[in-house]
Amino acid sequence: MPVTTETTPLIPHRPQHRSVTRRLTTLVQAEGEPSWYASYKWMLSSWGYLLLVLVPLTFAADSAGWDAALRFSFSGIALIPLATLLGDATEQMSLSLGQTLAGLLNATFGNAVEIIVGITALLHNQIRIVQASMIGSILSKILLVLGCSFIAAGMKYRESAFGVAAAQTNGSLMTLACITIVVPAAYHSARISHNQPIDISVVTAEPEHTGLLIISRGAALLLLCVYIAYLFFQLKTHSDLFRTQPSLAFLSYEPGWTSAEAQGTEQEEPEEARMSVVAAGVALLVITVVTSFIADILVASIEETATRYNIPKAFIGLVLLPLVGNAPEFTTSVFMAMKGKMELTIGVCVGSSIQIALFVVPLLVTIGWVSGHDLTLFFDNFETVSFFTSVILVNMLIQDGKSNYMDGLMLVTLYLVFALAFWVS
Numbered sequence: 001m002p003v004t005t006e007t008t009p010l011i012p013h014r015p016q017h018r019s020v021t022r023r024l025t026t027l028v029q030a031e032g033e034p035s036w037y038a039s040y041k042w043m044l045s046s047w048g049y050l051l052l053v054l055v056p057l058t059f060a061a062d063s064a065g066w067d068a069a070l071r072f073s074f075s076g077i078a079l080i081p082l083a084t085l086l087g088d089a090t091e092q093m094s095l096s097l098g099q100t101l102a103g104l105l106n107a108t109f110g111n112a113v114e115i116i117v118g119i120t121a122l123l124h125n126q127i128r129i130v131q132a133s134m135i136g137s138i139l140s141k142i143l144l145v146l147g148c149s150f151i152a153a154g155m156k157y158r159e160s161a162f163g164v165a166a167a168q169t170n171g172s173l174m175t176l177a178c179i180t181i182v183v184p185a186a187y188h189s190a191r192i193s194h195n196q197p198i199d200i201s202v203v204t205a206e207p208e209h210t211g212l213l214i215i216s217r218g219a220a221l222l223l224l225c226v227y228i229a230y231l232f233f234q235l236k237t238h239s240d241l242f243r244t245q246p247s248l249a250f251l252s253y254e255p256g257w258t259s260a261e262a263q264g265t266e267q268e269e270p271e272e273a274r275m276s277v278v279a280a281g282v283a284l285l286v287i288t289v290v291t292s293f294i295a296d297i298l299v300a301s302i303e304e305t306a307t308r309y310n311i312p313k314a315f316i317g318l319v320l321l322p323l324v325g326n327a328p329e330f331t332t333s334v335f336m337a338m339k340g341k342m343e344l345t346i347g348v349c350v351g352s353s354i355q356i357a358l359f360v361v362p363l364l365v366t367i368g369w370v371s372g373h374d375l376t377l378f379f380d381n382f383e384t385v386s387f388f389t390s391v392i393l394v395n396m397l398i399q400d401g402k403s404n405y406m407d408g409l410m411l412v413t414l415y416l417v418f419a420l421a422f423w424v425s
Contacts, residue, residue, distance in 0.1 A: 049085070054078040055290065062297045068304035075298035076324045082291045083113045084328040089284040092275040111137070111352060111360055112288060113295075113325040118364045120295045121302075122373050129302060130375060132317025133325075134361050135383045138353045139418060140322035142174070142394045145330050146349040147411030149337035153345075154405020162342040164401035165241045170350045171395040173230060177357030178391045180219050184212055184378035209374075216376035217369050220362035227358035242347075315422045318383070342403065350398070382425065386418050 058074040090109040114137050121129040153160045191211065234242050275283070298321075306313045329348055336344040361377070368375035379387075393414060397407045 049081050051077060051081040055082070055294065058294055058297055068301045069309060071297055071301040072305045075294050075301065076320065078294050079113055079117075079291065079298070079324050080327045082287055082294065083325060085287050086112045086284065086291065087328050087332075089275070089280045089287065092280040093277060093284065096277045096280075109284065109288075111325075111355055113291060114356060115360055115363070116288070116292050117295045117299065117321060117325065118360065119367060120292065121299045122364060122368055122375060123371065124299050125373060126299060126302065127373070127375055128313060129299065129317045129321075130364060131379050132314050132383065133321045134356060134364070135379060135387055136318035136322040137325060138356050139318070139386060139390055139415060140326045141329065141349050141353040141356070143390055143411045143415035143418075145326055145333050146345070146394070147408040147415065148330065149333045149345045149349065150403045150408025150411065151405045152334045152408075153337040153340065153342065153403065154408060156338060157340060158404065160337070160340065160342045160403050162346050162398075162401055162403070163241065164399075166343070167346060167350070167398045167401055169233075169241065170346070170354060171391075171398060173226075173354050173358065174350065174391050175395065176226070177223065177354070177361075178388050180223060181357075181377055181379060182384060182388060183219070184215050184376060185381060185384045187211060187215060188378055212376045212378050213374060216365055216378065219377055220365035220369075223358050223362040224366070227355075227362075230354070230358065312423060312425055314380070314383075314425050315419075318422045319419050346398065350394070382421070386421075390414065390418075 054074050055078045058071065058078050061071045061074050086109060090105060090112075094105055114133065117133060118130050121133065150160075302313065302316055305311060306316060329352060333345050333348045336342075336348070365375050365377065367373075393410065397403065397411070
C-alpha cells in the first residue's frame with residue numbers, strides 16, 4: 001500500500017512578522033485612512049512650505065548671534081508656514097472626530113501661534129507685547145482680513161449675503177469682550193489720583209493695582225465660562241444657526257448670471273480626510289514644539305530690534321506680530337470670499353476674533369496669575385479706543401447679513417489709520 005504524504009497543510013502558515021506589522025498598522029492607522037506617507041506628502045505638497053527652510057535658518061541665526069533684525073525677520077516669517085501646518089493638522093483631525101471634540105480641538109489650536117507667542121512673551125515678562133499682540137490680532141482679523149475678504153468678494157459679486165443670526169450672535173459676543181476690556185480702563189480713570197497714570201506693564205501693591213488684578217482675573221474666569229457656553233451653544237443647542245449654507249453671493253457682475261444661479265443649488269460633497277488621525281496628531285505635537293522654540297527666538301529679539309532700529313514696540317506687537325500669525329487665515333478667508341462662501345469667511349475672521357477675546361486673552365491672564373506675572377485687562381487707552389471703535393464699525397457692517405466691496409474698503413481704511421497711529425506712538 002503506497003504511503004501518501006500531506007503536501008498542503010490544513011491551516012496555512014502565516015508569517016508572524018506580517019501579523020505583528022498588521023497589528024501595528026491597525027493601531028496607528030484606522031481602516032480606510034490615508035497612510036502616513038500619503039498624509040505627510042499631502043501636508044507638504046504646497047510650494048508655500050518652502051518657507052520652512054527658515055526654521056533651521058532661524059536656529060542657526062540664534063546660535064550664531066546674528067543681528068536682532070535678522071533673527072526677528074527669520075523667526076517671524078518661519079511662523080507663517082508653521083501656522084498653516086498647525087491649521088491643516090487641526091482641520092484634518094477635526095474631520096475624523098465628532099462635532100464636540102472638533103470644536104474643542106479648534107478652540108485649543110485655532111489660534112495656536114497667538115497662544116504660543118503670548119505665553120512666551122508673558123514668561124519673558126513682556127507684558128506690553130502680550131497685550132499689544134492680542135489687541136493687534138483682533139484688529140487684524142476683523143478689519144484687515146475681513147475687509148480684504150469683502151473687497152475680494154466685491155470684485156466678483158455686486159453683493160454677498162451670510163447668516164444674520166450667527167452674525168448678530170458673533171457681534172454681541174465681540175461687544176461683550178470689548179466692554180469687559182473697557183471696564184478696567186474706566187476703573188483706572190475713576191481711581192486715578194494726582195493725574196499720575198498707572199504703568200500697565202508694572203503692577204504694584206497699591207490699591208488701584210490690586211483692584212485691576214482682581215477685576216481682570218475675575219473677568220477672565222467669567223469670559224472663559226462664557227466661551228465654554230458659546231461652544232455648547234454653537235455645537236449643540238443652536239448648531240443650525242451656524243451651519244454653513246450654500247453660496248449666498250448674488251447679483252454677480254458676470255453677464256448671464258441670475259440670483260438663483262449665484263445662490264448655488266449644488267450641494268457640496270463632504271470633505272474627505274487627507275491624513276490619518278494619528279499622523280495628524282503627531283504632526284500637531286511636533287509643529288507645536290517647533291513653533292514654541294521659534295516664538296521664543298522671536299520674542300527675545302523684539303527688545304533689541306525695537307531699540308536698534310527705532311521701531312515702536314506698540315507697532316511690533318499691534319501690527320507686525322499679528323500679520324505673521326494671521327497670514328494663513330488671510331489666504332483662507334480671501335479665497336473663500338472669492339468663491340462666494342461668505343459664512344465661512346465670517347467664521348474665520350469674526351469667529352477667530354471671538355476666540356482671541358473670550359479664550360486666548362483670559363487664558364493668558366489666568367496663566368499669568370498662576371506663574372506670578374501680573375497680566376491684566378487694563379490696556380493702553382488708545383488700544384482700548386481702537387478696539388472699541390473697530391467693534392462698533394464691524395457690528396454696523398455685518399448686522400444686515402450683507403456685504404460689498406465698499407464695506408471692505410471702510411474696514412481696511414480704518415486698519416491703516418490705526419497702523420499709522422501705532423507707528424508714531
